[in-house]
Amino acid sequence: MKIALLSFSVQEDSFPLGLASLKGYAQSRLDVQIECKEFPYGSRFSHNTNLSVEQKAISWILLKEPDLVGFAGYIWSIQIIRNVARAIRALRPGIRLVLGGPEADERAISAFDFVIQGEGEAAFAELLEHLLGRRASSEVRNLIWLENGAVRRNPERPIEDLDALPVPYRQGGKKRYAVVKLETARGCPFPCAYCYYAQVPTRCVSLPVLEDQIAYLFEHFTFPNLTLLDANFNLDKGRMRAILGMIERHRRGPLRVSMELKPEFIDRETVAILESFSFTVWAELGLQSTDGEVLRRCGRPWDAEKTKEGLRLLDGSSIRYKIDLMVGLPGDTFFKFLNSASFVLTHARKQKAIVAHHAMVLNRTALDVGDPVRMDPKASSQVIRTDTQNTLDLYKLKLFVRRFNASIARTSRERAGAPAADPARTSPL
Numbered sequence: 001m002k003i004a005l006l007s008f009s010v011q012e013d014s015f016p017l018g019l020a021s022l023k024g025y026a027q028s029r030l031d032v033q034i035e036c037k038e039f040p041y042g043s044r045f046s047h048n049t050n051l052s053v054e055q056k057a058i059s060w061i062l063l064k065e066p067d068l069v070g071f072a073g074y075i076w077s078i079q080i081i082r083n084v085a086r087a088i089r090a091l092r093p094g095i096r097l098v099l100g101g102p103e104a105d106e107r108a109i110s111a112f113d114f115v116i117q118g119e120g121e122a123a124f125a126e127l128l129e130h131l132l133g134r135r136a137s138s139e140v141r142n143l144i145w146l147e148n149g150a151v152r153r154n155p156e157r158p159i160e161d162l163d164a165l166p167v168p169y170r171q172g173g174k175k176r177y178a179v180v181k182l183e184t185a186r187g188c189p190f191p192c193a194y195c196y197y198a199q200v201p202t203r204c205v206s207l208p209v210l211e212d213q214i215a216y217l218f219e220h221f222t223f224p225n226l227t228l229l230d231a232n233f234n235l236d237k238g239r240m241r242a243i244l245g246m247i248e249r250h251r252r253g254p255l256r257v258s259m260e261l262k263p264e265f266i267d268r269e270t271v272a273i274l275e276s277f278s279f280t281v282w283a284e285l286g287l288q289s290t291d292g293e294v295l296r297r298c299g300r301p302w303d304a305e306k307t308k309e310g311l312r313l314l315d316g317s318s319i320r321y322k323i324d325l326m327v328g329l330p331g332d333t334f335f336k337f338l339n340s341a342s343f344v345l346t347h348a349r350k351q352k353a354i355v356a357h358h359a360m361v362l363n364r365t366a367l368d369v370g371d372p373v374r375m376d377p378k379a380s381s382q383v384i385r386t387d388t389q390n391t392l393d394l395y396k397l398k399l400f401v402r403r404f405n406a407s408i409a410r411t412s413r414e415r416a417g418a419p420a421a422d423p424a425r426t427s428p429l
Contacts, residue, residue: 001132003034004066006057006084007101008077012040013178015223017168018072018101018120024166025121030128035064036171041080054083061088061095068096068131070124071112073103075360075380085111098127102196105363106144106151107378115144117364118156119186119200121165162186162205169217180223184210184243188231193299193366194288194329194359197231207239211246218250225256232262234270241273248277255279263287263323264303266310271317283314283321290343291336294329299366308347315349323348327401328359328383328394330372337397341404352412353405358398359383 003026005019016038023034037060041053061069061084069088071081085097089111099108100116100123109115116123123142129135137145141157159165162185169180187202188195205213226247234240247257256279261270263285274281287307289295295302314321325340341354360382361367361374372386384391 001032001068001128002064002066003032003068003070003128004061004064005034005036005070005072006061006081007038007072007074008053008057008080009038009040010076011179014038014040015169015177015180015221017181017183017229020168020171021121021165022070022072022100022124023171024168026125026128027171028166029125030132032128035066036173054080054087057084058087058091062091066095068098068128070098070100072120073099073101073108075103075362078103078108078379082111096131098124100124103363103379104144106153107363109144109146109151113145116142117144117153118142119159122157122159158200158203159186160203162203163209167213167216169213169221175220176222178223179225179227180217180221181227181229182214182217183229184233185230189235190232190301191299191366193297194326194362195231196362196365198299198366199364204239207242207246210243214243214246215250218247218252222253224254225258228257228259231260232265233259234261234265237269237273240270244273244277248279251279256282258282258284260284260286261321263310264306266313268313270310271313271319274319275317281319283319285321285323287323287340287344288326289329289332289336290340291332294331294336297330304343311347311349320350321348322351322355325354325356326359327356327397328372328386328389330367330386331388332386333388334393334397334400341401353408354401356398356401358394 005022007016007019016036019036019038023036026032027034039053039057057080071085073081081099088095088097096114097112098114098116099112100120104115104117106115106117114127116127119142123140126135126140127143130137130140137143137152138154140154142154144151144153146152183205185202185204187200188197189202191198244257247255259281261283288298288300290302290304311323323344325337325344327337344351344354359372360380361372362380372383375381375384383394389397
């Protein structure tokens with residue numbers, strides 16, 4: 001059986017961790033031929049359709065002539081995947097199609113032969129066993145399929161022991177990347193309604209297994225950027241120190257390590273740990289809002305004083321960071337957002353702009369229930385209306401953020417004696 005696995009990334013030259021994990025698990029149990037390909041795109045639209053990311057992916061599939069094509073679906077790629085799947089269905093109807101990833105649920109089944117909902121390594125291998133005649137469809141975990149026009153689904157079972165997964169970096173192929181990702185844990189103990197991490201149980205890769213993975217990674221790969229995928233890397237300071245120590249021991253050149261930190265958990269010890277290593281640390285802090293009612297409706301716990309202290313410590317350190325807000329959360333308003341922005345600009349002194357992401361309703365999260373209204377009810381997509389903000393409210397708020405940031409940047413340039421920016425480049429429309 002020939003299998004092609006595809007994903008699409010907004011990053012250029014990034015190691016396809018998810019695809020490599022699927023391939024490694026399947027080939028450790030089955031004699032199957034699997035090829036992986038991640039297609040990056042900056043701006044996915046091109047006047048030359050022969051260079052569009054969809055055309056590239058379709059051509060690659062046709063050249064490989066696989067029996068099965070698997071897609072890893074994320075919020076940034078699901079529409080591209082739908083386009084490619086539709087084209088393959090028309091051009092090669094004999095090729096079977098399977099969708100996995102966070103965007104996979106029964107709402108997508110009409111475009112695919114199979115959908116794997118939840119963690120995919122064991123489920124994908126079991127699906128291959130089914131296609132090889134060794135397992136009934138009813139015995140494939142996490143599987144959704146159509147049978148006589150009716151949607152059938154099997155119970156979802158997560159991977160219990162992350163140590164049992166094969167090392168994804170051992171799957172051959174290219175060894176030089178701009179970005180490599182490392183997964184040391186899955187899940188999150190906090191119940192934030194907008195986040196997918198909260199939907200799966202929290203599990204960790206053991207430190208001895210991580211040591212082997214990190215040693216192999218730095219021995220065989222070359223890359224300047226390492227991204228840690230943990231939802232909150234600083235929940236356990238002892239574990240954080242141990243993992244970063246492994247990276248320090250095994251790295252072989254200049255390195256930037258990116259991670260997500262929970263701001264309330266940043267204390268003097270955390271900062272001392274992060275500053276004790278010779279590589280560059282880049283931290284992303286998710287704040288989203290400072291309004292009590294908005295946070296209550298989102299299920300996000302928050303401690304204002306601890307967050308202030310954490311930001312004060314970061315501002316006095318060598319650690320680079322950015323702290324994010326979110327536009328379009330339930331119960332939020334223009335003035336509540338201004339209060340949140342004021343908090344960031346007052347207490348995050350290293351940050352010279354408002355970083356505000358448009359809220360997305362993600363499939364299978366607690367917000368996936370009809371309100372707020374999203375652009376596409378069948379896929380994770382932008383919020384276009386809440387009970388407190390309509391579409392124009394959200395648009396005007398984003399225009400305000402853009403104008404405000406442009407004003408801050410212009411003032412900074414003037415103080416530094418730099419030439420003013422071209423007004424046409426800062427137009428909000």
